[in-house]
Amino acid sequence: MKKLIIAFSVCGLLCSCGSDDAAYQEINGSMPFAVPANFPAPAQDIGLNPPTTKGFELGRKLFYDGRLSADGTISCSFCHEQGYAFTHHGHQLSHGINDLEGIRNAPPVQNMAFQGNYFWDGAAESIELLSINPIHNPVEMDETLEGIVAKLRQDPEYVKLFGLAFDDGQVSSGNTLKALGQFMTMMVSANSRYDRYVRSEGGQLTAQEVQGMGLFQQNCAICHKTDLFTDSAFRNNGLPPNVNLNDLGREGVTGFASDRYKFKVPSLRNIEKTAPYMHDGRFGSLESVLNFYSSGIMHSATLDPVLQQGGTLGIPLTPVEKQAIIAFLKTLTDEEYLSNPLFYYRT
Numbered sequence: 631m632k633k634l635i636i637a638f639s640v641c642g643l644l645c646s647c648g649s650d651d652a653a654y655q656e657i658n659g660s661m662p663f664a665v666p667a668n669f670p671a672p673a674q675d676i677g678l679n680p681p682t683t684k685g686f687e688l689g690r691k692l693f694y695d696g697r698l699s700a701d702g703t704i705s706c707s708f709c710h711e712q713g714y715a716f717t718h719h720g721h722q723l724s725h726g727i728n729d730l731e732g733i734r735n736a737p738p739v740q741n742m743a744f745q746g747n748y749f750w751d752g753a754a755e756s757i758e759l760l761s762i763n764p765i766h767n768p769v770e771m772d773e774t775l776e777g778i779v780a781k782l783r784q785d786p787e788y789v790k791l792f793g794l795a796f797d798d799g800q801v802s803s804g805n806t807l808k809a810l811g812q813f814m815t816m817m818v819s820a821n822s823r824y825d826r827y828v829r830s831e832g833g834q835l836t837a838q839e840v841q842g843m844g845l846f847q848q849n850c851a852i853c854h855k856t857d858l859f860t861d862s863a864f865r866n867n868g869l870p871p872n873v874n875l876n877d878l879g880r881e882g883v884t885g886f887a888s889d890r891y892k893f894k895v896p897s898l899r900n901i902e903k904t905a906p907y908m909h910d911g912r913f914g915s916l917e918s919v920l921n922f923y924s925s926g927i928m929h930s931a932t933l934d935p936v937l938q939q940g941g942t943l944g945i946p947l948t949p950v951e952k953q954a955i956i957a958f959l960k961t962l963t964d965e966e967y968l969s970n971p972l973f974y975y976r977t
Contacts, residue, residue: 658684658794661812663743666820668828668857673746674757674815681812684795689813691791692806694975697781699771701727706764706810707975709736713968715819715900716740722911726770733875735911737896738904740819740967744858750893750909751883752864758811775803782806819899819967820857827961828857835961842958849945850955852936859898859962865934866891868927868943872910879909890932902960903968916959920952 661681665671692698693706704726710716716739718724724736734750742748747755754760764770765778782788783801793799795809824843826833835843846854855861864880871877871891880889893909907913913922927937927944937944947955967973 656684656794658682661686661816663815666818666825666857668825669741669744669820670856670858672743673862674743676743676815679758679808679811679815681815682795684791685809685812686816688788688791688795689809689811690973690975691788692810693813698765698773698778699727700773700777703727704771706761709764709770710739712970712973714738714903715968716817717904719903720906722906724770726764726767727772730769732767732769733877734909735906738900739814740817740899741858741897742814742817746862747894751880752894753883756811757814758807761807761810775806778806779803817967817973819964821966822899822962822964824958824961825857825964833961836957838954838957839961840958842954842956843961845947845951845955846958849947853895853934854898860895863895864889864892865895865936866930866932867893867923868929868933868937869908869910869912869922870926870928872912875910877910888932891930892932898959899962900964900968902963916956917952920947920955923947924952 659682661683663676663681693710696702696705696708698705707716708726709718709721709724711719713719718736722735723731723733725731737748737750742757745757748757748760749763754763762775765773765775779801782792789801792801792805792809796805798805823833823835825831827835853861853863853865866879869891878890880892880894881887883889901907901916905914905916907916907919913919923937923945924947925944927933929938929943933943
């Protein structure tokens, strides 16, 4: 079985000059990336920006730094908290500088290298370029890459880190995005109780959880495919539009009316920790989500065909079946990922 290996292979070597003031010279080394045995192949070409120890360290520092926003108050981690699978816990909609509020719920940051597109509408397709969107968004970080670089160049620690992380040693917008991309590439969640069960690594499921897994495979896995628990497609799941947000979904990216109200199918990994749910965060519990799929779906021209089969809207489920599915979904919680100190930056 392939296991995720995150190894700081060479964090620092002694550079001895034979004098009393000999100093340690930090050097950069590769960070091996391995695909978990039950995962599909990565969707991103990791070879284009292979993670290194110093690139990862720089990306982690940037992820937690408020200077990526115009007023210095909003970091990536502000809307992406580790203990909640890097979502904005308790907030229906993401918000940023000056307490301005956006129109969508902050998605989790996990298994990013296995995704071919990002955000609810698929507005980015590169793990290196996706950070541009929140940085430039006027209600999130409201900054520019040029503005960020100007600030970072005034910080000796950043100048040193960029020098160690990249061959050209430059504090640049391109290297900033690469470092963030390296950090997110290594953010793999693959050690839930479910994972250990399917990989025969000692994970155990209760009878209710096994029942829930069977029900999930029958009713949900057509969209939440593979052990990533998403097919990464854009679908209209019948959620009645929020008239106050007027969010057209994928149509806003493609311009096609056929994409109206279609949003990316989210991964269900760590779903127990990522409430509230849906692109606008309208549901506060998994029970509410399953109740919606059972009896709350609204028909529209772009409603996904899988939700209107046999002349019936939605997914009929009994209360017992709903509880079994929820029990199964909770086996997807990866406590190791949620508390891994490797992904937390301490000043």
